[in-house]
Amino acid sequence: MILWLERPNKFNVPTVFKMSMKDQDKTNTLILELLKDMKEATTTELIKEAESLGINECSDRIPAALAELNFQGLITKIISREKKAIIWTLPENKN
Amino acid sequence: MGLDVNKVRTDFPALHQLKDGKPIIYADSACMALKPQQVIDALVAYYTEYTACAGRSPHAFSLKTTRLYDDARKDLARFINAKNPAEIVWVRNTTEALNLGSHCLSLEENGKGTIITTSESHNSNLVKWVRLHNLGKIELKIMEMPLTGMFNLEEFTEIVEKCEEGNFLASLNHTSNVTAAHIPETEIAQIVHERDGILQLDAAQSFPHRPIDVQKMEVDLFAASMHKACGPTGMGFLYGRYDLLEKTEPLILGGETVSDVHYPHDIKLLSPPTKFEAGLQNYAGAIASGATVEYLASVGMDKIQSHEKLLSRTMINNLRETLGNKIHILGPENxxxxxxxxxxxxxxxxxxxxxxxxxxxMKNIFLRSGFHCTHAFHHEKHLDVGTLRPSWYLYNTVEEVNIFVETLQEIFDIMA
Structure with a gap:
C-alpha cells in the first residue's frame, strides 16, 4: 500500500515524501483491530487469529508488537492463572 | 587461568545500565552480541577523526582509512588462519556471505548443480536454495536432522554419492542456532572433497564462540557475521579458498569491482576480494571488525569456549534438575x-x-522466543508455537544462568 503523506518535519519545513506502510505498522494496527473485536485475547489466540486472516508477517513479530503496544499504553495485560497465559486487552475494555 | 568474567564485563557499557533499578541479564547473544568499548571506540574514531574513502584519494584521512581497512582484513585472516587476506570478502552478514558462496557452484556453466543442506538450517541457509530449486535452477537435497541435532555421517555420505561429481555444494550449519549441536566439519570436508564437491559452512553460531582454523578444517567457504561476535551490525565476511573465489561470479557489480571498462561489451573484473566489494564500503564497520577480532583474541578464544561450556553445563543440568519433564531441551543430551x-x-x-x-x-532477562528463523525445522518437529531460547556469551555469569532457571521455574509455578 503506497501512501502519500504530507507533514512538517522537525525543522518545520513542509516536506512531501512517498512512504510505503511498513509491515510492522500493519501488524500493530491489526492487533488493535483484533482486540477491538475480540475484547481480550492471549498471545496464542492473537497469533492464530492473525494467521487465519492471512497476515503476511512472521509470527515471531507479533509478540514484539504486543510488547511495544503495551509499552505505549495502547494495550494492557494481565496474567490469567486460569488460562495459564497473558491476556491482552485494550485499556477501554479493562474491567 | 580461566576467563575473568568480571573483568570482561567492565568492557561492555550496556551491562553497566540498570533497568527499574536492577541489572540487565542479557541472554540473546545468539541473535545479537553486546559491544565492548574497544569496538565502539573504533567505530567512533572513524567517524570523528578520519572519515574518508579507502584507496581513492591521496590525502591523509584516506591513507589512514586504507591502511586500517587493509589491516582489519589481515587481522581477520590471521584470526581464522586463512592463508591469504585476499580470501576474506567483506559482506553485510552471514546471509549475504552464503548467497555469494553459492555462486561458487557456477550453476549456469556446469548445468544443474546440487545444493545439500540440513532441515535445521537457518533461513539464511535455506530460503535461497528453495527459491533456486523452485525456479528449476538447482537440485536441492535436505538432510533431515533429529531433535538431538546429531549429524549422521553415513546418511550424508549416501546423499553425496548421489550427486554429480564436482557439481555440488554442501552448505551446512557449523553450529545450530536451535539444537546447539556442532557438526563434525573435518570428516564432512573429506566426504565432500572425495567427490570434488564444495563445503560451505554457515558459521554464524561458531565463529564468535570457538577457535577457528579454516585450513585445518579444510573448509572451502566459511560465512559469518560480526554482530554476533561483539562486532558492528551490518558487517560479515565470506572466507573462500582463493582459487575458488577467482572462479566465482560476484553478486553485485559496479564501482571498485573492475580495472577497466570499454564500450560496448568489455569489462575487466579485478581479482578477489575486490571484485566482490562493489561500491563504497562500510569502512567504519570493517575497521571495527578488525577491532572486534583483536578484542576476542585478547580475551582468548580458548578461554571463551571453556567459559561457555561452564555456562552450558550449568544451564542444562539446572534445567533438568528443576523442571525435568515439564520441558524438552532441543539438541544433544551431553x-x-x-x-x-x-x-x-x-x-x-x-x-x-x-x-x-x-x-x-520480572528479572530484566532479555532472550528470544519463537522460531529463531528456523520455521521449517519447528514446523517439521511440530513445535508450532516455537521455543524459548536463552543464549550466553563471554560476558555472562553462572549466577545469571541460575537466575534464568529460577525465573523459568517461577513462571511455571505461576502459570502452568
Whole structure:
C-alpha cells in the first residue's frame, strides 16, 4: 500500500515524501483491530487469529508488537492463572 | 587461568545500565552480541577523526582509512588462519556471505548443480536454495536432522554419492542456532572433497564462540557475521579458498569491482576480494571488525569456549534438575557437545513468547522466543508455537544462568 503523506518535519519545513506502510505498522494496527473485536485475547489466540486472516508477517513479530503496544499504553495485560497465559486487552475494555 | 568474567564485563557499557533499578541479564547473544568499548571506540574514531574513502584519494584521512581497512582484513585472516587476506570478502552478514558462496557452484556453466543442506538450517541457509530449486535452477537435497541435532555421517555420505561429481555444494550449519549441536566439519570436508564437491559452512553460531582454523578444517567457504561476535551490525565476511573465489561470479557489480571498462561489451573484473566489494564500503564497520577480532583474541578464544561450556553445563543440568519433564531441551543430551544456548520446548503449557515478555519484566532477562528463523525445522518437529531460547556469551555469569532457571521455574509455578 503506497501512501502519500504530507507533514512538517522537525525543522518545520513542509516536506512531501512517498512512504510505503511498513509491515510492522500493519501488524500493530491489526492487533488493535483484533482486540477491538475480540475484547481480550492471549498471545496464542492473537497469533492464530492473525494467521487465519492471512497476515503476511512472521509470527515471531507479533509478540514484539504486543510488547511495544503495551509499552505505549495502547494495550494492557494481565496474567490469567486460569488460562495459564497473558491476556491482552485494550485499556477501554479493562474491567 | 580461566576467563575473568568480571573483568570482561567492565568492557561492555550496556551491562553497566540498570533497568527499574536492577541489572540487565542479557541472554540473546545468539541473535545479537553486546559491544565492548574497544569496538565502539573504533567505530567512533572513524567517524570523528578520519572519515574518508579507502584507496581513492591521496590525502591523509584516506591513507589512514586504507591502511586500517587493509589491516582489519589481515587481522581477520590471521584470526581464522586463512592463508591469504585476499580470501576474506567483506559482506553485510552471514546471509549475504552464503548467497555469494553459492555462486561458487557456477550453476549456469556446469548445468544443474546440487545444493545439500540440513532441515535445521537457518533461513539464511535455506530460503535461497528453495527459491533456486523452485525456479528449476538447482537440485536441492535436505538432510533431515533429529531433535538431538546429531549429524549422521553415513546418511550424508549416501546423499553425496548421489550427486554429480564436482557439481555440488554442501552448505551446512557449523553450529545450530536451535539444537546447539556442532557438526563434525573435518570428516564432512573429506566426504565432500572425495567427490570434488564444495563445503560451505554457515558459521554464524561458531565463529564468535570457538577457535577457528579454516585450513585445518579444510573448509572451502566459511560465512559469518560480526554482530554476533561483539562486532558492528551490518558487517560479515565470506572466507573462500582463493582459487575458488577467482572462479566465482560476484553478486553485485559496479564501482571498485573492475580495472577497466570499454564500450560496448568489455569489462575487466579485478581479482578477489575486490571484485566482490562493489561500491563504497562500510569502512567504519570493517575497521571495527578488525577491532572486534583483536578484542576476542585478547580475551582468548580458548578461554571463551571453556567459559561457555561452564555456562552450558550449568544451564542444562539446572534445567533438568528443576523442571525435568515439564520441558524438552532441543539438541544433544551431553552439555559438553553443545553451544551455550538452548531452544526449550515448553510442551504447550505456556506460550514461549509470553515467558520471554515476563522474563524481561520480572528479572530484566532479555532472550528470544519463537522460531529463531528456523520455521521449517519447528514446523517439521511440530513445535508450532516455537521455543524459548536463552543464549550466553563471554560476558555472562553462572549466577545469571541460575537466575534464568529460577525465573523459568517461577513462571511455571505461576502459570502452568
Amino acid at each position: 552439555p559438553e557437545q553443545r553451544a551455550a544456548l538452548a531452544a526449550i520446548d515448553l510442551k504447550g503449557q505456556i506460550n514461549p513468547h509470553e515467558v520471554a515478555i515476563l522474563m524481561d519484566e
